Amino acid sequence: MATETGKTAPSKWNITDIPDQSGRTAVVTGANSGLGIATVEALAGAGAHVVLAVRDPKRGEAAAAGVGGSVEVRRLDLADLASVREFAASWRGDLDLLVNNAGVMNIPESRTKDGFEMQFGTNHLGHFALTNLLLPHITDRVVTVSSGAHRMPGTPYIHFDNLHLTGEYAPITAYSQSKLANLLFTLELQRRLAESGSSVRALAAHPGYAATNLQSHDGSSLRRALMRVGNRVMAQDSRAGALPTLYAAVQDLPGASYVGPDGFGEMRGAPTLVGRSAAASDPATARRLWTVSEELTGVTFPQPAAVAGA
Template structure:
């Protein structure tokens, strides 16, 4: 598949990443797509990067092609026992957590804990992981969302039916999960600030990027649009990297600067009104704590 060119000359690129020597990062879903591009860029800048992946064999194959300091650890975000195991094994400081992994437009199915797969993986898995690791995190948490959170017909979190039982569509479920990512970031930042923590929570979206994430999307129109305008995974990872290393305010949202935020260089972008509502963010946090059994801890440095 031919993809559109990367960012224009003079725009922010991976060459603008400051020295990352001495820093440690975890990137979820790191064996392909945006994840491996994020790993490559951080490792090239000197960071030690942990590829947190569901399939360690695939993770090792991906890590073998990355120059720099990397390692692979198993993490299945669709299984809270796996999330707890990953977090319990962590030792020492963690400068950066990149909540990148996700599933998109999947057939109706559930996580091992009985949650709708996209909401359970994209939001609840990362919610639990972040809170369990937070006592170790020293700098920031970056969560990858999507402009799908603005999709018509998904203006809110369906608190009365989070699993969308009887009304499930792949796109509705994906949009709800990506809206949850932004609300999670908003409330996480509020709690960090209230705890006087130096840790920041930020979010990013890649625009249109060619990754394995779209393998369940059977839309012919989407495939045509993808061929015409999509960025490659390296360009798509730039908003995540920008959020990970630039001095930005907490709760910032980064995306491409091109028309419709489809492609381009990273810049601060806006979120929908539904993704900006603090009351909804607090409610989602409370529900997420109840569903996962994981609560907000005392962050490092607070």
Template sequence: MPQTQRKWNASDITDQTGRTAVVTGANSGIGLATVDALAHAGAHVVLAVRDVRRGEAAAATVRDAKGSVEVRRLDLADLASVREFAADWQGDLDLLINNAGVMNIPEASTKDGFEMQFGTNHLGHFALTNLLLPHITDRVVTVSSGAHRLPAGMHIHFDNLNLTGEYAPMVAYGQSKLANLLFTLELQRRLTEAGSPLRALAAHPGWAATNLQGHDASVVRRVAMRIGNRVLAQDNQAGALPTLYAATRDLPGASYTGPDGLGEMRGAPTLVGRSHAASDPESARRLWTVSEELTGVVFPRLPKRTKVTA
């Protein structure tokens, strides 16, 4: 009988010695699992977190790594904090992983007045990426979600991005995750147009048993998620694999990775498809223009670079 090919896992990550990565939202969950895997592969990894004390506690769990870790403060719901983080960055940055996110929370606003899920999951990362882009040498990986396929996430509400007067947690979350994919699409188009070798990719973890679902605005959904986490979900290490696959494999720009199992809920990382709405270049351009207007951050002039292979 023919042998079954072994599926890709964290032990297949190429040597990351000498490379520097930033992972947002790295206090716990797939963010911390991503940090741990990259550090053990030799990278220097910065945990970009809102709560530095929690970040330090998380960093302390990364033991016996070939690489190293450090913690820096970043609040994606505050554009002043995003600008401060980027202004403090010195030197090259090989890899930016836009991992942080909030999910299905009660209606709230960022410090700058944006709906919290759209403001944190998309606008904060949009501003951070563009501000750091002159330093980046290899790629940007943005974590999206299969929720972008749900009816709630089928389009961007350009006429009411804050969902004022019509807020629903799942609608806001779906919109933000669709925005992550449109952002990746347009970022790659701009990089290509600029003649840059940098790559923009996206990933989703499938159903990972993280604490993200614990903040759901619905008690019923929180209970259902708790049961699903026990029965259906992958652990954080498995949930981080699509991100790590996108971060370290030689994949084309604008690639989208996720689990290969039924419904993309669990399994080994592979290239996956996206919805029609997430593939629309006109929506991607429009979202980019609006995001520049809202954040005051624009696509930067990039230094000349040669292609880097992870």
């Protein structure tokens, strides 16, 4: 693009900037629609072998059928720790990249199979367990998808005294807590990886406002209606929304980096490094959340000798 001075302005990072991924293997959770399938398409298109980790294998196979490149489908239900353990136990060989993409948003109150509040249990605890169980195989990085909702008005925080919001459940509060947990998890995971001497990196990303089917499950009919309008008028499509995740997945970035869109309010635009709330940057809270997550899931960080890249 030419500027008024005749110089060429640098183009913004896009899918065409993904380096060759041949020989690399990636797992993308929640990969049968939205940001997940857009991430799969981009990585497979660049040469990676991509595993779609999905709750419904039939839907996963239907999605995979439309992807060019090397892909496979495996069952993973993040709301069921037995399924998470089964998925991890079946893994053989190296895993270059884990993308913790799956999530639920603003849904009516419900519980996972293990009794956890569904949004915290799926968005955070399921990915917490999956990541730690797969760490002996992961050779490059873990990218966890968070959200700008981690800094919703009212200064979201981790409700350590009532993590499952029993008796005080509100869909937006639960979602915000789970997305804050994603960032705190990334922060503490990176600290532990560095302490163990591992070269594996933990990073996070958020898509801005992307039109996906995530909004269609909102527990409020009014919010569903408003988001249908917003999806048509304001939102990026899922391919644009996946760019921050892809940037975090393939660029040479420091551990614990957080990537989001560069546009106004981080709602849309090209991927860039972005800031996070003070609550999402607190190492003491990150350590406390890690300890609680270990207690709830029964999954712990591997011994240093078992961590790939150490």
